[in-house]
Amino acid sequence: MLFFEPTKEEKEKVFNVFNKYKSERPKPDRSLDQFYATEETVLKRAVLLGNLPDISQKKLLFLGDDDLTSVAFALLFKAEEIMVVDIDKRILEFYKYDFTKRKFTN
Numbered sequence: 607m608l609f610f611e612p613t614k615e616e617k618e619k620v621f622n623v624f625n626k627y628k629s630e631r632p633k634p635d636r637s638l639d640q641f642y643a644t645e646e647t648v649l650k651r652a653v654l655l656g657n658l659p660d661i662s663q664k665k666l667l668f669l670g671d672d673d674l675t676s677v678a679f680a681l682l683f684k685a686e687e688i689m690v691v692d693i694d695k696r697i698l699e700f701y702k703y704d705f706t707k708r709k710f711t712n
Contacts, residue, residue, distance in 0.1 A: 609657050612649065612682060620652070620678045621645055632696035634672060640694070643673040652678035661685060672697050 612620075624645050634640035643651075652675055655661065665687040668676040676690050690701055 610653060612653060616682055617649060620649055620681050623677065623681060624648075624674065630700065631674070632672070632694070632700055635694055635696075638694055640672045643675075648673050648675050648678050651675045652682055655679055656683040665689070667691065670694075671701075 634642055651673075655666070655675075656679060658664075662684045664685055666676070666679070666685045666689065668688070668690045670692050671690045672692065672694065676688055679685070680688055690698070692698055
């Protein structure tokens with residue numbers, strides 16, 4: 607059972623941010639077995655993580671995050687620290703640019 611379900615407004619916030627940055631997001635690299643998950647699936651992943659006990663006091667590591675699950679999580683929840691590592695340098699550059707310049711606001 608989930609303790610947190612996003613409101614319509616929270617869902618729209620996540621989807622708006624994803625749509626805003628869609629054109630700048632690196633395309634999936636099939637040689638790295640990358641395939642985008644749907645926005646709904648990414649939202650479900652973030653909500654599942656957000657329902658873990660004491661998640662706000664945890665340091666989170668996203669290993670490979672071409673789906674931007676960490677972004678959806680950060681828009682809905684707090685954590686002590688969120689880190690993303692990826693073999694694809696394009697993903698890391700996208701995060702570096704957007705987190706430092708834009709803060710993923712909508």
